[in-house]
Amino acid sequence: MFATLAAVIVRIFSNSFASVFQKRLAARGRRPFFVNAATFALLTFACVGPAFSVDWTRFAPLFWRDVVVSGVLCALGNACLVAALGRGELSILGPINAWKAVVGLIFGFFLLGEAPTFPALGGVFLIGVGSYFVLDASPERFSFRLLFGNSAIRLRVAALILTALEAIFIKKIVLAAGPSPAFFLWATTGALFSALSLGVSALIASISTRFRQSSSTSPTPSPSPSPQTVQTPPTSRFSVRDAFELAATAACVGTMQLSTNVAFERLDVGLALALFQLSAPLNVLLGWRLFRERGVVKKLLGATVAVGGAACVVLFS
Numbered sequence: 001m002f003a004t005l006a007a008v009i010v011r012i013f014s015n016s017f018a019s020v021f022q023k024r025l026a027a028r029g030r031r032p033f034f035v036n037a038a039t040f041a042l043l044t045f046a047c048v049g050p051a052f053s054v055d056w057t058r059f060a061p062l063f064w065r066d067v068v069v070s071g072v073l074c075a076l077g078n079a080c081l082v083a084a085l086g087r088g089e090l091s092i093l094g095p096i097n098a099w100k101a102v103v104g105l106i107f108g109f110f111l112l113g114e115a116p117t118f119p120a121l122g123g124v125f126l127i128g129v130g131s132y133f134v135l136d137a138s139p140e141r142f143s144f145r146l147l148f149g150n151s152a153i154r155l156r157v158a159a160l161i162l163t164a165l166e167a168i169f170i171k172k173i174v175l176a177a178g179p180s181p182a183f184f185l186w187a188t189t190g191a192l193f194s195a196l197s198l199g200v201s202a203l204i205a206s207i208s209t210r211f212r213q214s215s216s217t218s219p220t221p222s223p224s225p226s227p228q229t230v231q232t233p234p235t236s237r238f239s240v241r242d243a244f245e246l247a248a249t250a251a252c253v254g255t256m257q258l259s260t261n262v263a264f265e266r267l268d269v270g271l272a273l274a275l276f277q278l279s280a281p282l283n284v285l286l287g288w289r290l291f292r293e294r295g296v297v298k299k300l301l302g303a304t305v306a307v308g309g310a311a312c313v314v315l316f317s
Contacts, residue, residue: 004266011259012279018252019081019090020286021245026086030242032079033198035249039078040191042250044184051184054177063176070169071189075197077162078190080155088152091293094283095134096153098127098306100160100273101313107164116313123312126305133302134284137295167273171264179261186257274314277307 025035084093102124105116116124173182263272280303287293 004263007259007262007266008272008275008278011256011263011276012282014252014256014259015276016094016279016282016286018249018256019085019094019283020290021249021252022082023085023090023291025242025245025249026082028242031198031201032082032086033075033194033201035082035246036075036078036194037191037198038246039250039253040187040194042247043187043254044191046250046254047180047184047187050180054181054184059176063173066169066172067185067189070166070173070186071193073162073166073169074186074190075193077159077166079194079197080159080162084152084155084159088150088156089287089293090291091284091287091296091299092134092137093152093156094287095130095280095299095303095306096156097160098130098277098280098303098310099157100164101277101310102127103161103164104273105313117316119316120313123309123314123316126309126312128309130302130304130306130309133305134299135302137298137302164273167264167269170261171269174261174264179258179265182261183254183258186261187254271314274311277310280304280307 022035026032105120105124109116170182170186173185177185260272260276263275267275281300284296284299284303287299288296293299
């Protein structure tokens with residue numbers, strides 16, 4: 001019991017501080033897929049030694065299918081998360097993670113035929129109320145245009161859907177191989193698919209740039225946009241600060257995933273995900289203290305209500 005409680009607490013804090021470092025890197029123009037690839041590469045190097053002591057031939061083909069699917073979901077989900085943090089406020093995007101319980105409820109209904117109970121539906125209502133308070137504390141105030149038109153929120157929702165699906169496969173991998181081998185496979189596949197995604201995105205960006213240049217009919221360069229519309233390009237020079245924060249991100253993400261694996265080994269996925277939502281109030285406080293985000297009282301209230309709703313959805317489904 002103590003190990004389970006410790007794993008949940010460590011997961012909550014490591015998740016929030018990983019978001020802090022990811023947000024700082026994204027704010028300085030570092031590409032999401034680059035941040036992910038570098039993070040997972042560092043984690044892979046850190047655990048490559050113990051991996052030689054595992055007999056990988058004992059696992060069935062279906063196990064490796066789950067590993068591949070998990071790696072793809074991990075790379076895409078974390079890229080969406082880093083991109084969202086680069087565009088939005090931590091104190092808003094953190095509490096949105098409570099919607100993961102609603103995503104699980106929807107998947108359970110359509111894929112497994114599980115009908116939601118009235119307390120679970122009440123939990124969905126609480127998540128909606130809590131999300132209203134959180135979003136209404138933003139400078140734009142709450143509106144359906146903000147809810148569906150804000151790119152940071154859309155990316156955060158995409159991230160939680162992908163990571164919710166990933167959690168299902170991670171649970172199966174942990175049960176089949178144990179927390180440590182599952183961690184190595186998670187880091188390795190995350191690095192592989194993040195690197196592939198980085199290469200593909202760079203290729204697409206290069207082709208798009210060449211196409212725009214070739215389709216231009218003007219022989220003279222187009223006038224520079226006004227200062228208000230200039231987008232700051234990614235920083236080309238890799239700094240010592242970037243290296244430190246990438247290492248800190250890797251340490252936090254690695255600690256988060258290892259504690260997640262320990263929790264998954266002892267708890268149902270739904271219950272574990274509900275407990276992980278307790279990081280939402282911490283995200284609000286970190287956003288206020290470190291990034292000077294406003295509306296902390298209203299966001300804390302909304303985050304607390306949303307966490308209670310997530311607990312109702314999971315515990316009474």
